[in-house]
């Protein structure tokens with residue numbers, strides 16, 4: 001349904017936008033020459049024409065209206081019908097996937113700077129199937145909360161260590177999967193909010209650099225932007241890129257939750273001349289990145305590659321992966337110990353992660369979901385006694401403050417979000433990211449669709465979203481009885497399938513902690 | 525987005541001076557409705573010229589009266605949009621059929637029209653966010 005909606009809305013709305021003024025003109029003539037009574041029709045039509053012109057050309061805050069005009073009002077109309085009608089007509093508030101309306105509405109409200117207080121009760125399930133936060137009986141007074149700080153690269157005492165003062169970053173989305181307006185709005189928003197943005201594996205970060213935010217340059221398996229012809233790393237180009245002022249951190253992407261074991265995919269519909277140049281690929285053909293880095297064929301070579309990137313770039317270097325086999329992770333960690341080389345961070349992407357395009361089987365059936373993976377990785381790092389050697393990041397539908405705090409409690413030092421920020425940009429989850437037809441102009445390169453995405457306005461929404469989250473983190477932190485986000489621990493989380501009494505999880509009782517966390521990883 | 529949202533911020537109270545245009549528009553609409561519905565000769569002349577006598581005159585008179593009521597009700601912004609619609613119709617009439625001076629009134633009729641049009645536009649503009657369906661997008 002989603003697909004036909006796109007094609008139809010576009011054609012139908014174009015027809016409507018052209019015919020409204022024409023019919024208005026005809027009605028005026030008929031009123032003039034046939035009977036004045038017809039002006040009872042002309043007048044509303046004139047008003048409609050005016051409203052439509054305003055939607056199309058006068059306003060900037062509603063991308064859908066700017067792109068499609070009055071017909072897109074249908075969406076607002078249906079929304080205004082409220083849940084009581086939608087439940088019967090379409091889908092309930094908690095039914096849509098991947099993000100239901102309740103989850104999305106929270107991001108929209110935060111992005112628009114609207115208070116997110118709700119009424120009557122939660123709409124979510126309480127069947128013990130979800131992770132919940134465990135508050136303390138003794139909340140910490142607000143004045144005693146400590147600011148968040150996390151320095152990536154401090155373990156190696158890097159001159160160019162990079163410090164975060166918010167536990168949230170914009171996750172990898174390449175220019176290519178996103179259009180230039182979306183990239184610039186995110187980058188500008190990141191700058192306003194004071195958080196870094198990951199460039200994604202789209203090659204040289206042309207549009208990212210325009211807005212002056214801090215960047216995490218991602219090197220995908222195809223190494224767009226820093227590759228030799230044969231797909232191996234071009235040290236010189238990496239060094240040059242790392243010398244860019246805005247580039248603060250390098251991320252080696254080993255795999256991604258939405259398609260672990262598979263390389264990036266950019267459908268030919270979305271390859272413009274410019275993208276072909278930035279990535280160094282031909283036009284008119286799907287671009288499929290290799291599933292692995294040519295340099296990384298086992299644990300030892302992967303670690304050696306990490307060292308090489310660290311040496312060439314001089315910057316903090318992290319790796320991103322979706323957890324697959326536990327044993328392979330352990331082997332990788334042991335190889336790090338053997339070579340005494342550690343990435344500056346390890347970013348765990350949950351299997352529920354998003355993507356611009358991926359084969360369905362990979363999206364649906366591959367990889368470990370984040371909240372299962374995170375405690376395991378944290379525990380393995382502790383098992384190997386190298387937890388202090390690197391930071392741990394997490395991503396996977398962490399779009400609400402509660403979910404982010406759960407991840408921070410289960411071992412993450414900071415979290416990444418991709419789709420949370422897309423929603424802040426006005427994503428309506430039309431599920432067409434691969435087709436170049438995004439109706440709100442985010443994952444498309446077509447100028448007539450990107451038109452609706454007002455960079456400044458949406459950048460502000462990105463910043464609003466971050467600020468609203470910050471406010472919620474603070475409130476929650478106090479309730480959780482901790483002074484800083486870094487103090488959160490598994491004792492703050494109720495995990496599904498286990499009663500709280502089963503476990504005593506405290507930082508002091510590290511051994512017990514590990515045993516229990518392993519138990520989580522083994523649950524069916 | 526938003527209209528179904530119970531947390532959409534409620535617009536503050538409209539500024540007090542908006543009562544000015546609101547009362548002007550409502551008063552004039554009530555007055556001209558009364559004239560039309562009571563067979564005022566000047567209106568009969570106008571509607572004869574428009575080819576709408578007498579039904580058109582009664583229809584417009586009824587609409588104008590209704591506008592006056594809505595303007596004074598809590599739905600004033602809707603009334604303001606309706607009133608500006610009626611005025612738009614009147615502008616079309618003057619522009620295409622009647623001219624600026626009707627029945628030798630030296631332009632008084634058109635002046636009144638402009639006054640009401642302006643008042644209703646002001647009211648509609650400053651309270652546009654309260655309009656049903658489209659308010660959230662304006």
Ligand SMILES: Cc1cc2nc3c(=O)[nH]c(=O)nc-3n(C[C@H](O)[C@H](O)[C@H](O)COP(=O)(O)O)c2cc1C
Nearest residue numbers: 171172173200201353354355356396397417418419
């Ligand atoms: C449109 C889009 C493009 C993405 N592009 C990349 C990419 O280039 N490289 C990458 O490692 N991950 C990419 N991702 C995955 C995200 O970075 C992130 O890991 C994943 O979506 C989980 O975060 P989320 O649940 O907050 O979206 C992309 C995701 C989306 C939705």
